[in-house]
Amino acid sequence: MSTAREQIADVLVIGGGTAGFGAAIAAARCGAQVSLLEGTSKIGGVMAFCPGMPWGGGYPVGSTIGGVFEELTSRMVNLNPSAALVRHSTLENFGAEVIYDHEAATFTMFEMLEEAGVNVHLNTIAGAPTLTGNRIVSVEAYDRRGPLTFRPKMVIDCSGDGETAAKAGVPYTVGNGAGDMMGVTLSFTMINADCTRVFADEDPYFERYAAVGVAEGRLHPDLAKLYLMKGFHEGAVFCNTVHIRGVDGTDPAAVARATQEGRRRCRQVARFLTESVPGFEKARMTDLGPTVGVRETRRLEAMHRITGQEIARATKFEDGIVACDNPVDDVMRGDGAMTHEAAVGKGAFYTIPLRTLIPKAVENLLFAGRLICADAVAFASVRGMPQCMAMGQAVGITAAMALQNQCSVQAVDRGQVVAIQAAQGVNRIGAVAA
Numbered sequence: 001m002s003t004a005r006e007q008i009a010d011v012l013v014i015g016g017g018t019a020g021f022g023a024a025i026a027a028a029r030c031g032a033q034v035s036l037l038e039g040t041s042k043i044g045g046v047m048a049f050c051p052g053m054p055w056g057g058g059y060p061v062g063s064t065i066g067g068v069f070e071e072l073t074s075r076m077v078n079l080n081p082s083a084a085l086v087r088h089s090t091l092e093n094f095g096a097e098v099i100y101d102h103e104a105a106t107f108t109m110f111e112m113l114e115e116a117g118v119n120v121h122l123n124t125i126a127g128a129p130t131l132t133g134n135r136i137v138s139v140e141a142y143d144r145r146g147p148l149t150f151r152p153k154m155v156i157d158c159s160g161d162g163e164t165a166a167k168a169g170v171p172y173t174v175g176n177g178a179g180d181m182m183g184v185t186l187s188f189t190m191i192n193a194d195c196t197r198v199f200a201d202e203d204p205y206f207e208r209y210a211a212v213g214v215a216e217g218r219l220h221p222d223l224a225k226l227y228l229m230k231g232f233h234e235g236a237v238f239c240n241t242v243h244i245r246g247v248d249g250t251d252p253a254a255v256a257r258a259t260q261e262g263r264r265r266c267r268q269v270a271r272f273l274t275e276s277v278p279g280f281e282k283a284r285m286t287d288l289g290p291t292v293g294v295r296e297t298r299r300l301e302a303m304h305r306i307t308g309q310e311i312a313r314a315t316k317f318e319d320g321i322v323a324c325d326n327p328v329d330d331v332m333r334g335d336g337a338m339t340h341e342a343a344v345g346k347g348a349f350y351t352i353p354l355r356t357l358i359p360k361a362v363e364n365l366l367f368a369g370r371l372i373c374a375d376a377v378a379f380a381s382v383r384g385m386p387q388c389m390a391m392g393q394a395v396g397i398t399a400a401m402a403l404q405n406q407c408s409v410q411a412v413d414r415g416q417v418v419a420i421q422a423a424q425g426v427n428r429i430g431a432v433a434a
């Protein structure tokens with residue numbers, strides 16, 4: 001029986017980003033009693049840290065991946081007034097994306113969790129697990145009242161950083177394996193911009209203007225390309241352009257320092273835009289992220305590691321649980337540049353296998369989202385938020401099946417997971433992906 005500081009759950013989901021959102025809803029809809037722990041006060045993860053960040057990659061080869069992502073999108077599109085829009089990205093090699101009202105997205109995600117019966121614990125940080133043999137028997141957590149203990153039958157780590165999974169003994173690599181992680185980013189929005197004039201230029205990255213700003217010392221040298229896109233609301237421009245290199249996203253002090261440096265650079269960019277880029281004369285900054293968005297920290301070892309070669313060959317795995325054609329979106333790793341080369345040939349896509357989310361040894365642990373087992377090239381493509389939601393959906397189903405069949409997560413019939421995922425509207429997956 002659950003007591004105030006000791007909680008029993010069928011499934012404990014750690015982290016309420018896009019992956020945790022998908023996982024918690026899917027497991028609860030399969031009949032499991034689900035607790036979702038989120039360390040901050042909002043659902044969304046990177047969506048909450050970078051308010052307004054578009055959902056990219058939801059439409060490989062022009063049609064929706066389906067599932068929880070599509071459900072969320074259509075609920076928001078159908079709100080009155082409508083709170084989301086599907087459009088083509090202005091950036092190279094990115095296909096269609098969803099741009100949306102951030103507050104409506106937060107509200108709708110909480111509503112979907114509520115409807116599924118998920119027990120959401122905000123401002124609650126999960127810590128170390130205790131294991132008996134290869135099974136996690138409890139997970140320590142902490143909220144403002146102090147420590148509490150969860151005794152779950154299944155654990156799904158969607159924390160992005162994977163502290164709990166790592167402490168359960170799951171091997172991992174950090175960044176590209178040599179420890180280099182992609183840059184972190186602080187985003188903001190400019191409102192009251194004249195978007196017709198701002199986006200009149202053909203150059204998607206405003207390089208001509210940025211070059212002047214960098215040469216005159218008004219912009220940081222890493223701002224040679226400006227990543228600016230129309231926001232959801234009229235006159236809003238979402239600025240996803242202040243990237244900071246060499247930050248260890250698992251170190252809270254390093255993240256805090258990067259956030260403060262990011263604030264300085266965001267202010268610098270906002271000033272530059274109003275002074276030097278046509279259409280921004282009357283604009284002003286709003287929605288500065290509460291913290292930098294962290295793209296990459298730990299990647300856990302699993303039954304399969306998806307590789308750059310596999311995605312380039314447009315591999316469709318028998319246990320493929322979501323389609324993807326996102327570019328290889330690598331962001332300032334080490335001394336590297338920002339690249340987004342096409343991952344697959346035109347008109348092609350690959351699928352992400354469920355085995356990339358199942359550890360080799362721990363029998364009641366799964367993970368999803370940016371913790372996926374992938375090499376550095378594949379990781380740069382698979383990490384879109386729609387894909388993270390679908391990964392979460394697949395492991396939520398897997399956890400519920402392991403409970404129903406009283407088996408380990410490794411022994412779950414993956415074909416059946418794909419079949420359930422397909423019945424829930426996820427498209428072009430499994431052996432029949434086409």
Ligand SMILES: Cc1cc2nc3c(=O)[nH]c(=O)nc-3n(C[C@H](O)[C@H](O)[C@H](O)COP(=O)(O)OP(=O)(O)OC[C@H]3O[C@@H](n4cnc5c(N)ncnc54)[C@H](O)[C@@H]3O)c2cc1C
Pocket residue numbers: 014015016017018019020037038039040043044045046047050053054055056057124125126127158159160161163184185186240293294295368369370371383384385386388
């Ligand atoms: C700056 C930036 C720009 C991006 N741009 C795009 C884009 O335009 N389009 C797109 O589709 N994707 C984009 N991505 C990629 C995408 O946002 C991420 O890959 C995706 O959000 C990862 O989802 P996640 O749920 O795995 O992790 P996260 O979003 O990182 O969420 C993890 C959650 O777990 C919580 N957490 C962590 N540790 C604990 C703990 N111990 N206990 C409890 N809670 C915990 C965190 O607070 C967080 O809410 C971008 C990423 C970044 C960082």
